[in-house]
Amino acid sequence: MPETKALSEPQKALVKMGLGRDIDLALHLPLRYEDETRIVKLGDCREGDTAQIEATVTESHVAFRPRRQLVVTVNDGSDTCQLRFFSFYPSQQKALAVGTRLRIRGELKGGFIGWQMVHPTYKAAGGELPQALTPVYSTVAALPQAYLRKAVQSGLARADLSETLPPDVPPAPARATTWTLQRSLRFLHHPTPDVSLAALEDHSHPAWQRLKAEELLAQQLSQLESRREHELLRAAPLQARPGGFQEQLLAALPFQLTAAQRRVGEEIAQGLARTTPMNRLLQGDVGSGKTVVAALAAAIAIDAGRQCALMAPTEILAEQHFRKLIGWLEPLLAPRGQRVAWLTGSQRKKERAEMLELVASGEAALVIGTHAVIQEQVQFHRLGLAVIDEQHRFGVAQRLALRGKTAGEGNEPHLLMMSATPIPRTLAMSYYADLDVSTIDELPPGRTPIVTKVISDSRRDEVIERIRAQVASGRQVYWVCPLIEESESLDLTNATATHLALSEALPGVLVGLLHSRMPQPEKKAVMSLFTGGQMGVLVATTVIEVGVDVPNASLMVIEHAERFGLSQLHQLRGRVGRGAAASACVLLYSAGDNGRLGETARARLKAMAETNDGFEIARRDLEIRGPGEFLGARQSGAPLLRFADLVLDAALLEWAKDVAPHMLDRHPELARKHVNRWLGGKSEYLKA
Structure with missing residues (x-):
């Protein structure tokens, strides 16, 4: 067998950046240009x-x-x-x-x-001057600019840039039709000095328009293909029956559903009744009551003789769902000899074996847990519905594994994904062509509005005074420290130092510490002290971001707020304001060495101070970050659109939507070639 040559550091860096194919290099366009002409x-x-x-x-x-x-x-x-x-x-x-x-x-x-x-x-000095602008590419430390320029140049020379657009498709909007793909790419890597730099930078040049049109078409083709494939799949229809489980649950609930919850519940019931597997995203702001809607869906599945699995990203969140759902559903399940099972990675062997047996026999009608729910040894008796909470936290492979749990029956489970990070309408329509979206757009009565203050770290002492007053009046407080993934030890030092400082500043107050490295029993003990009201202040890294529900907590302090993303800040803020007391969120920021906050950080903090509306937050987040990052998890961390902008390029998007069905029906080979050129293996991710 011939010996394969080991990759050099720059070659490894190219692969890591997703630049493994010639076409990937050709599509790696400059960030900016230098005029050395x-x-x-x-x-x-x-x-x-x-x-x-x-x-x-x-x-x-x-x-x-x-x-x-x-x-x-x-x-x-x-x-x-x-x-x-x-x-x-x-x-x-x-x-x-x-x-x-x-x-x-x-x-x-x-x-x-x-x-x-x-x-x-x-x-x-001396020597000839270049004839074109010099490209500057985004790169990483192991990949020098000069090496990358050569690699891109040779990739561009070798790549197959033949036309994939058949002559009988409707023409793209004017500026995108004047240039071919080959001409556009060659020009954008080496523009002539007479071109307007502004047209290159704002992507309005015809060469850019052509690339955007092609990229949007690849995305629409992939989505349409995915939707068509999905429609061929089969699922067991789950019908809600009069006087059945769902109605019994509604009658037993200690509160009335909002109009939005009822409407969304009806949409889900209709989806479950079909023979095509439901693939639905349930989105609603923090605290809008998504869990009860999921419980009603579970009741329909269980009543139809199927099992329901609910998966959450953290044990804290899974346990909270477990407590709520066991309270609502166990009284209805007990007369039927059924129960709720609990599966997590930290379970003892004996308890886990017992739970696996309940799931396999079908005695467990509802299974709640973390990633443990999709592990190989978990065998469902008859899985009918899978509910994934905070779906953006789960990778595509995990969603596919959950779907595979019924493969033996020839039926797919219905899938309900929940998210408290609302997706703006334009994005939902374009990215989730293969997904139905249900939205809870009102909060239950009794939620108190949260006042948000943006305060410099130099006024920390005033914030601690505010905490002292809150605790003295019987209220509880969260203090969140950022989690920097690259350096967990640094976070720990930060959180531990803050915990120590607050314990000293607040004598007589029980101050707790919660972080991701703590053993599970310790986390549970800290959380139960806080939930029970004995602990006045909880210092935590973002493990409390989702699902912690303590109505008595009325103040949230977020340290280094400038390091957090907008949707994350909004999620954290939603941990307070859950009771009747007036609640506040303090965003403590620390300016850089020059004493100024970066533009993006300032825009995020301003948005937080101006609105509590999750949908408005999502809209601003999209403006600040762009759609690629906004939906990163959809493609396992890689942005889906690199060049096009769904808002600015609406006309090109409409064109791509019109052309996609025509190409798939009449020119399937060209459609396949087009998708492969732009998405490579990534198109699989769009189908999960």
């Missing part, structure tokens, strides 16, 4: 210009104040400029010796007090 004179420049000059070194020395640096003065005949290097090698000092003539490129600062460039790029 002309030489300018310092005398003609303005402050802030990125300029390329040719000049002679007139002075070169190492300065030690305010810090060690190499200071080089150059003169291009029209003016002088100081080059400053804070990290440098002896070889650089040699290359920048007095009398050397250089071609230098960098951002100009100063002007009035003399020009300066900090860490400019430079090489020996």
Whole structure:
């Protein structure tokens, strides 16, 4: 067998970035461009210009104040400029010796007090100037820009860029039809200097329009194919019957459903009654009452002689569902000799074996748990409905595993996914062509509005005073520390230090600590003290983000709020305001070294202070982050659209929707080639 050559570090980096195929390299477009096509004179420049000059070194020395640096003065005949290097090698000092003539490129600062460039790029003067703008690609540390440029260039030369659009499809909106894919890509990797940089940067150039049209078409083709495949699948129809389980549950509930809950419940009941498996996303704001709607769906499935599985991302959330659902459903199940089973990774062997037996025999009509529910050894007797809470936390592979639990019967389970991160309508219509969406758009009565304050970390003492007052009046408080995935130990130090500081600042108050590394029994003990009201303050990393329900908690402090995403901040805020007391959320932010918050962080905190409406938050989140990131989990972390914007490119999206069925029906081979070019293996993810 021939020996396979080991990959170099840059090659490994290319694969990691998803640039394994020639076409992937060809579609890896520049972030920005540098104009190295002309030489300018310092005398003609303005402050802030990125300029390329040719000049002679007139002075070169190492300065030690305010810090060690190499200071080089150059003169291009029209003016002088100081080059400053804070990290440098002896070889650089040699290359920048007095009398050397250089071609230098960098951002100009100063002007009035003399020009300066900090860490400019430079090489020996002379030689031909490039004819096109120089592309700058997004990359990673192990992949130098020069290597990536060469790789992209060779990928572009080798890739098959033949047309996939058949001649009989309706033409795309005007600007997208004037350029072919091949011409567009070659141009965008090396634009001529006469092109408008603004048209390249805002993606309005016809070459960009062509790429967006093709990308949207690939997405629509993949979705349509997925929907058609889904319609061929079969599921056992689950009918709600008069006087059945669902009606008994409704009668037993200690509260009235809202109009939105009733409407959504009806939509789900209709979906369950069909012979095509339901594939529905139930979305509603934090605290809108999705759990009871899921319980009503479970009641229909159980009444029809099927089992229901409910999967949550954390044990805390799974346990909360367990407590609620056991209270609502166990009294109805007991007379039938059925019960609710509980499955998690931290269970003792004996208890787990007992639960697995209940699930396999069918005695467990409802199975609640974490990822443990989809493990290989879990065998369902007759699974009819799978409910996935906080579905964006689960990868596609996990959803497929849950669907595979009924494969032996030749029937698929009905699937209900729940999310408290609402998806804006335009996104739902475009991304979830294979999914029905039900929305609970009102909150149950009695929820108190939450006042949100954005406060600088320098006013921390005032916040602690506020906590003292809340606890004195019998209320409870959350203090959330950020979880930085790259450095769990750093988070722990941060959370532990905060816990210590609050314990010292609040003598006589029980302050608890909860983080992801704690053993499960310890987590449970801390949570039960907080839920029971004995603990006044709970310091936690984001393990409390979803599903913790303590009506007596009226204040939420989020430390380093600038590090959190908008939907995450909204989820956390939803942990308070669950009782009758006036509630508040304090977003403590810490500005950077320059004393200023980044633009994105400022936009997020502003949105939080201005609205409590999850749908408005989702709309702003989409504006700030763009659709790719917003739906990252849909494709296991990779953005679905790289170039198109669903809001700005609505006309191209409409065109893609019209063309997709025509291509699938009349030109299936070209459709397959088009999807493979743009999505590769990723199209499978769209089908889960």
